[in-house]
Amino acid sequence: MATSHMHFSWEQSSTCFAKSTVIVDKTITEPIATHVSQLYQNYSALPGYENKKLPLEYTKSYFAAEISQDCQEFIYKHFVIQFLLEQLTANHIITANWPRLAEITTNEGAITYHFILTVAPTLTLKEWKHFVFKQPERKNYKDLDNQVIHFMKQATDTARHQDKTIIEPGDWIYFALALVDPVTQEQDVPLTTHYWIKMSSDVVLSNLQAEFLHKKINDAFTVSSLPFAHALQSSIEEPYHYHITVKFIAKGAHLSLEFFKNTFKLKTRADIHKKLIEVFSYRNDISQRRSTIEELFHLLFTKHRFEIPKHIITRKKEVLLSTIKKQSDYNVYKSNKHFEANLSMLAEKMLKEELIIDHIACEEEIAITMLDVAHYLHLFNNERLKEFIYFKPFIDSIEESTVPLHEGILAQAVIREKTLNYILHTLS
Numbered sequence: 233m234a235t236s237h238m239h240f241s242w243e244q245s246s247t248c249f250a251k252s253t254v255i256v257d258k259t260i261t262e263p264i265a266t267h268v269s270q271l272y273q274n275y276s277a278l279p280g281y282e283n284k285k286l287p288l289e290y291t292k293s294y295f296a297a298e299i300s301q302d303c304q305e306f307i308y309k310h311f312v313i314q315f316l317l318e319q320l321t322a323n324h325i326i327t328a329n330w331p332r333l334a335e336i337t338t339n340e341g342a343i344t345y346h347f348i349l350t351v352a353p354t355l356t357l358k359e360w361k362h363f364v365f366k367q368p369e370r371k372n373y374k375d376l377d378n379q380v381i382h383f384m385k386q387a388t389d390t391a392r393h394q395d396k397t398i399i400e401p402g403d404w405i406y407f408a409l410a411l412v413d414p415v416t417q418e419q420d421v422p423l424t425t426h427y428w429i430k431m432s433s434d435v436v437l438s439n440l441q442a443e444f445l446h447k448k449i450n451d452a453f454t455v456s457s458l459p460f461a462h463a464l465q466s467s468i469e470e471p472y473h474y475h476i477t478v479k480f481i482a483k484g485a486h487l488s489l490e491f492f493k494n495t496f497k498l499k500t501r502a503d504i505h506k507k508l509i510e511v512f513s514y515r516n517d518i519s520q521r522r523s524t525i526e527e528l529f530h531l532l533f534t535k536h537r538f539e540i541p542k543h544i545i546t547r548k549k550e551v552l553l554s555t556i557k558k559q560s561d562y563n564v565y566k567s568n569k570h571f572e573a574n575l576s577m578l579a580e581k582m583l584k585e586e587l588i589i590d591h592i593a594c595e596e597e598i599a600i601t602m603l604d605v606a607h608y609l610h611l612f613n614n615e616r617l618k619e620f621i622y623f624k625p626f627i628d629s630i631e632e633s634t635v636p637l638h639e640g641i642l643a644q645a646v647i648r649e650k651t652l653n654y655i656l657h658t659l660s
Contacts, residue, residue: 235423238311240319242349248541250349252331254312254319258341261303263420267413267471268302269295304336304343306471310411311423312345314640321643324594326352328544328583329551330626350544355591358535365531365659368523370513380508383616384501387487394485399447402433402484404609406602407444409636411472412454419475427636428609431484438634444478452477459635482606484613495607495620497657511619519619528656532588540583548579586648589623593651600646605639608646623648 237260242252272295273285292299316331328350335346370376399405406428411421431441443453454475482491489504496507510521518526552575556562565571592598611617612630625645627633 235315237423238315240315240323242323242325244351248351248543250325250327250351252316252320252347252349254316254345254347256307256312256343256345260311260421260423261307261343262341264306264411264471265292265299265303268299268306271471272299300338302471307343308333308336308345310425314425314638316345316347317638317640317643320349321647325349326587326590326594328352328540328587329547350547352544352587352590353538353540355536355538355587357591357595360532360535360592360655361658363531363535363659365528367656367660368515368520368527370509370520371515373513376509376512377505379512380505383508383512384487384489384504387489390486394483396481396483397448399431399444399478399481400483400485401431401437401445402613403431404482404484404606404613405429405431405444405478406480406482406606406639407636408477408479409458410475410477412475414456414471414473417454417473417475421472426479426639428605428639428642429636430609430612430630430633432634433484440636441634443476447478449478449481480602480606482610484610487614487617488610491607491610494603495611496653511616521619522622524656525622525652528652528659529585529588533584536588538584538587540580540587544583545576545579548583549575552579552582586623589648589651589655592655593647596651596654598647598651598654600643600650602639604650605642605646608642608649621649622652 237257239255239257240252241255242250244250269288269292272291273288275286275291275295286294319325320327320331332348332350333345334348337344337346394400406426408424408426410419410424412419429440429444431444432438437445438459440455440459443455447453452475454473456473457470458474482488492498492504492507496503498504498507510524511519513520515523556565556575559565568574608621609630611620623645624630625637625642627637627641630637
């Protein structure tokens with residue numbers, strides 16, 4: 233979302249922390265503030281105005297604090313967080329954990345969002361491309377080959393009978409979104425954002441999903457609300473309508489052999505067969521794919537010795553704990569006397585893996601496209617294929633999500649996953 237209407241800056245304040253700002257120009261803030269103010273015109277407690285709108289200037293003055301807060305939240309959700317994540321990636325700023333919003337200030341109509349970044353420890357990479365790496369062996373059961381052959385045949389048969397031009401349940405949709413005036417239906421905020429959304433395979437679709445159903449690429453429609461966009465705490469409506477244009481359809485009901493080949497740089501059907509074996513061959517309840525990744529990180533950590541500061545681990549633990557608490561087995565986990573120690577070990581392990589992968593991604597200048605995201609999301613469509621995914625985005629359950637997902641939120645996980653596959657491909 234490169235734009236001349238928002239500006240990014242950052243400076244390191246200590247070895248572990250940095251300050252970052254995103255400034256949103258008044259070309260964005262003023263039209264949004266006007267639309268939010270118009271909503272507050274309906275909040276009348278003045279004698280004689282019970283069934284009328286309040287004067288706009290009076291509304292802006294009387295509800296100034298509420299309007300300001302609503303604008304700040306709306307802009308943050310729609311534009312700021314995605315822009316911040318894109319800029320961190322573009323500037324090769326490696327952070328540990330999620331950016332923290334510290335303060336919001338205004339000056340002459342512009343809004344500035346102040347963030348605290350936890351800067352990842354500096355890591356000097358060795359010549360990892362020359363490391364000797366031996367991938368764990370598959371099990372040599374003939375039945376595994378038969379399972380893979382059946383899996384590929386089933387995927388091919390399903391694809392043959394599927395219309396790839398229209399949106400169906402199970403598909404992932406990439407779309408552009410513009411804010412338009414509810415009355416004129418014209419765009420008056422000069423920014424367009426992009427999202428992904430999963431079409432549920434259930435019988436009942438959400439209102440937004442139903443709008444997408446049977447649409448084609450370049451089809452467009454307008455909705456009055458978005459599931460994630462209820463950021464306004466005081467007003468009963470949203471200040472804008474949302475003009476949506478379908479940009480890409482990643483089919484979800486079958487394995488796309490083309491996507492699969494591109495993801496793992498495969499050339500032949502035999503290559504595909506061998507790669508699929510990795511998620512069919514298990515030892516001690518661990519797939520060959522997962523064993524391979526664990527062996528890779530063991531090798532990388534043997535060659536690179538580094539420590540993660542305790543305060544970074546503590547914050548990662550908080551994030552993990554908030555996720556675990558939502559699971560039905562949380563009380564069982566918590567009752568284990570080693571729960572805290574295990575959580576600390578998991579947090580440190582995840583941070584180390586993310587850190588070394590992020591450094592390699594920067595050094596190798598790994599970049600992603602919309603198709604890379606499509607290839608990544610495609611793997612979530614099947615329980616077996618999900619085993620190929622190691623790094624997941626900062627979302628509770630991406631495969632069950634039915635709300636639009638910022639492409640910026642997905643990008644970090646996709647870059648990490650692409651880097652992981654790049655390392656495995658290089659060493660193999």
